[in-house]
Amino acid sequence: MGPRHLLIVLALALALVAGVFVALRSQTPATPVAAMLLPQPDPVPEFSLLDQQGNSIDRSVFAGHWNLVFFGFTHCPDICPTTLQVLAAARSKLAEDGQAPLPRIVLVSVDPERDTPEIIGAYVDYFGPGNLGITGSLEEIDRLTSGLGIYYQKQPANGDNYVVDHSAAVLVIDPEGRFSALFSGPHKVESFVHDLPLIIRGDR
Amino acid sequence: MRCFLLLSLALLAACGSPQPPLVATDVEVTPPMLGLQMSAGYLVLTNNTDEPIVIDAVTSPQFGSVELHETTLENGISRMRRIEELVIPANGSVTLERGGKHLMLMRSTGPSEIITLQFLSKGEPVLTIEQLYDRKVN
Numbered sequence: 001m002g003p004r005h006l007l008i009v010l011a012l013a014l015a016l017v018a019g020v021f022v023a024l025r026s027q028t029p030a031t032p033v034a035a036m037l038l039p040q041p042d043p044v045p046e047f048s049l050l051d052q053q054g055n056s057i058d059r060s061v062f063a064g065h066w067n068l069v070f071f072g073f074t075h076c077p078d079i080c081p082t083t084l085q086v087l088a089a090a091r092s093k094l095a096e097d098g099q100a101p102l103p104r105i106v107l108v109s110v111d112p113e114r115d116t117p118e119i120i121g122a123y124v125d126y127f128g129p130g131n132l133g134i135t136g137s138l139e140e141i142d143r144l145t146s147g148l149g150i151y152y153q154k155q156p157a158n159g160d161n162y163v164v165d166h167s168a169a170v171l172v173i174d175p176e177g178r179f180s181a182l183f184s185g186p187h188k189v190e191s192f193v194h195d196l197p198l199i200i201r202g203d204r
Numbered sequence: 205m206r207c208f209l210l211l212s213l214a215l216l217a218a219c220g221s222p223q224p225p226l227v228a229t230d231v232e233v234t235p236p237m238l239g240l241q242m243s244a245g246y247l248v249l250t251n252n253t254d255e256p257i258v259i260d261a262v263t264s265p266q267f268g269s270v271e272l273h274e275t276t277l278e279n280g281i282s283r284m285r286r287i288e289e290l291v292i293p294a295n296g297s298v299t300l301e302r303g304g305k306h307l308m309l310m311r312s313t314g315p316s317e318i319i320t321l322q323f324l325s326k327g328e329p330v331l332t333i334e335q336l337y338d339r340k341v342n
Contacts, residue, residue, distance in 0.1 A: 074237075074240060075240070075242060076284065077242050077243050077244035077306075077308060077309070078244045078273070078275045078284060078302060078303065078306050078308075079275045079277075079282045079284070079302075079303055081237075081244075082302040082303055118239070119239050119240070122237065122238040122239045122240075123237060123238075123239075123240070126237050126238065151280075151281060161310060163283075163284045163285075165281055165282065165283045165284075166281065166282055167280055167281060167282070168277050168280055168281065168282040169280060184280055185277050185280070185282065186277055186303055
């Protein structure tokens with residue numbers, strides 16, 4: 001076989017491999033890589049809390065948005081800002097990719113004693129416009145968290161400061177106000193960028 | 205002459221670039237967010253000596269109190285706890301990073317452009333760093 005024939009054979013082999021690769025890729029349905037989808041989306045429990053402007057809100061506040069809901073507190077300098085940064089970066093990337101609608105980032109305080117509407121408002125604004133901060137009475141926070149299976153526990157004071165252990169999960173609450181998917185930590189920007197368009201499109 | 209040259213090179217190698225015992229790199233401290241008095245600090249500490257270095261206190265003029273903390277994620281729950289000391293192994297390093305060991309900076313003493321951190325071992329300062337705050341969010 002001359003060098004020309006060898007080249008043709010090589011080119012054909014390469015084309016075959018490329019063809020098989022493309023065919024395999026297009027046949028594999030895209031599925032979420034990190035999110036756990038609830039078999040049956042679950043309506044968010046009733047609650048009466050406050051948004052960052054101090055307005056009374058109930059579960060209808062979630063309606064009309066794809067909400068990414070994280071439970072944390074502002075006196076948490078490490079994991080809470082890190083998670084909100086991941087969500088904000090994912091949202092920016094999705095906007096760049098032309099994703100519509102874009103999710104809304106929501107922080108529910110598990111430390112309402114220190115997190116006034118004003119404080120949580122300044123905190124969520126730090127991660128971009130349009131984010132929602134929720135706080136209020138401990139009883140009402142409990143109604144929301146226990147209904148969603150979210151754990152939090154205030155720890156004994158260490159000097160003049162205390163911390164709150166809390167679930168690391170980010171919940172997806174759909175525009176009908178239903179808890180429909182869950183991302184467990186540790187959170188990665190790529191996971192949200194990959195999975196959210198699938199969840200929002202309804203490729204369940 | 206050749207011997208002299210070799211000797212000089214050997215001396216240069218030995219003392220030409222004396223390494224400090226403890227070095228901080230990739231230092232990242234953001235100023236406290238609006239309305240808050242606290243922040244977190246991240247960095248890599250490298251020990252260039254043949255003995256472990258134990259950091260048991262950190263101070264900063266920009267904060268009333270600095271503690272060593274560690275965030276853990278177990279069974280879906282995030283926890284943050286104080287750690288008493290940080291052991292930098294001989295000729296090794298320890299990374300303080302998001303979601304892991306970090307510096308917890310509390311009670312800001314007021315707006316500042318710079319952040320100063322002093323690391324102590326049994327009351328003795330072993331490293332002082334001073335730099336501009338990191339202003340980027342992401």
